[in-house]
Amino acid sequence: MNAVIIAVISMLVLSLLRVNVVLSLVLGAVIGGLSGGMTLTETIDAFQNGLGGGAQVALSYGLLGGFAVAISKTGITELLINKILKIVNQNGKSEKQGLVKVLIFLLLLMMAIFSQNLIPIHIAFIPLLVPPILKILNMLKVDRRLIACILAFGLITPYMFLPYGFGFIYQEIVATQIGLAGLQINFADIPKAMAIPALGMVFGLVCAFFFYRKPRKYNEVEVEKEQIEVTIKTRNIIFTILALVLAVVVQINTDSMIMAALVGILVLYITGALKWSAADVILSDGLRMMAFIGFVMIAANGFSSVINTTGHVELLVKDTLEILDGNVSLAVLLMLIIGLVVTMGIGSSFATIPIIAAIFVPLSLELGLSTLAIISLIGTAGALGDAGSPASDSTLGPTAGLNADGQHNHIWDTCVPTFIFYNIPLVVFGWIAITFVL
Template structure:
């Protein structure tokens, strides 16, 4: 059997058995190298050679994590959330329930989108925003499965489509890994290539809103909230906004998330918004929060390097083409489903890209796909499974907020709905984009 298939299967099985993803990648890479004819020394050397390829993305993730925690300590997220709650409660007292619910849905969606691109705090806003409005949601008998779908949409679609914040990291991973696999691409092509899959997610969100529109009753329970100890000052708000604008502008100007995040952190330092004596702990906490994904990305690059060193990628491409007998549409569909399976197993779209790019890019080139189509294929295959995976932040975060009173099941109320309403449209719209548009 082809060593590439063996390596991927070993990695997937171990991941699905809840073996740590980093260990799964290392073990899968070693077994793949040995079965591909490499000695243990050559396998380890190939793995080590590939580790540096993920360092830039890992550092970007670490700095962005530190920046996110620093922003959360300034109090501006709390201020935004209090404003949202004030408006929601005002509308909630209104007799116009449809308008009140629309306001709630809009602000939840807005906060989720902002958490990925504008104010990159990822899922940290959910425990602050969702528990306080559960009583209002219960009063209106809002189906929490819909709220889970709204949150997951806001956590996935923006990074998949918009090249800012976490989206910049995702774009860089896609561009870097496609380049390492033999096809240099322009980062500016990313948004254009991912537009149709993004429309698929919008379609899925609309479908979820329609199907979960019926009332669902929940028991009203008192929820203990931790007291907010953050003191918000006008000066801190001003400098925090300045740091956010500075980070985005510098990221665009330099095309580097590392420099952008570093600039935002330095502005918080210099203005005194981030206290020097607290800065080390805050930044360390943020980097620690993102460290796991960083290690997975670095390990995945080593895995990819071993796969390429075996030389079996080319034979796998040739064998696959002969089996498919030139059936491009079936090949594209299979690649999308493989991406879905991998991401479902490891719970990270960001870490899936290095695993699939080494195989998908050569196969796509042999099939005659355009550059935009390949970007769309890799980007969509990576994002598939982020919604619906029990191990993904995009499902764990919504469940953490919606289940504080014990009335929201992680699998059946978050994972299953988000899997159905986002993964299925992503496969369909991604396939259409690759086959007929790009």
């Protein structure tokens, strides 16, 4: 059997058996290298040579995590959450329940989107914002599966489509890995290529609203929650906003999330919005928060390096083309499904890209796909599975908030609904875009 297939299957099986993802990637790489005729020493050397490719992304994640924690220490996120809760609580007793529902949905969607691009705090806002409004959601008989879908949409679609914050990191990974696989692309083309798949996410969200529109009754259970007490100085809020704006400007002008996060952090400290004495603790907290994802990215690049070194990528492309007999539409569909399986297994769309790009780019070039179609294929195949994976932040985060009173099941109330309403449309819209439009 082809060494690439053996390596990927080994990694997936180990991940599904709940072996740590980093360890699964290392073991999968070793198994793939040995099955490809390489010695253990050659396999280890190839793996180590590939680790450097993930260092930039890991550092970007670490500094962005530090920036996120630094932002939270200024109190701006708590202030936003307090304002949202105040609005919701004021309207929660209103007789106009439809208007209240719309308000809650919009606020949750807005916060989820902002957490990826504008105020890059990722899922940290969910445990703070969602538990306090569960009582209101119960009163309105809102189906929490819909809330899970709203949050998942806001956590996934922005990084797929918008090149800012976590979106910049994701799209930078896509551009880098496609380049390493033999096709140089223009970074600015990625949002264009991902527009139709992003519309698939919108379609899924609309379907979720329709499917979960009926009232669902929950028991009244008191949720223990911390009272958010924030003493905010106007100057600190102004400097925090300045730091966020400058971070975006630096990112756009330098194409570096590392520099953007660094500038944002420095602005907060130089202006006094945060104390220098707290710098070490805050940066350590941020690095710790993102360390796991960084290690997964580094290990994924080592895994990709071993796969390429075996020389079996070319064999796999050749064998696949013979089996498919030039059927482009079927090939695209199979590659999208493979991306879904990989991401479901390891729980990280960001770490999936290095694994699939080494295989998919050469195959796509042989099939005659355009550059935009290849970008769309890699970006969509990577994002597939982020919704629905039990190990993904995009499902773990919503469950952490919605299950605060023990009435929201992680698999059946978060993973299954988000899998159905996002992965299926992503496959369909991605397949249409790659095969017929781009």
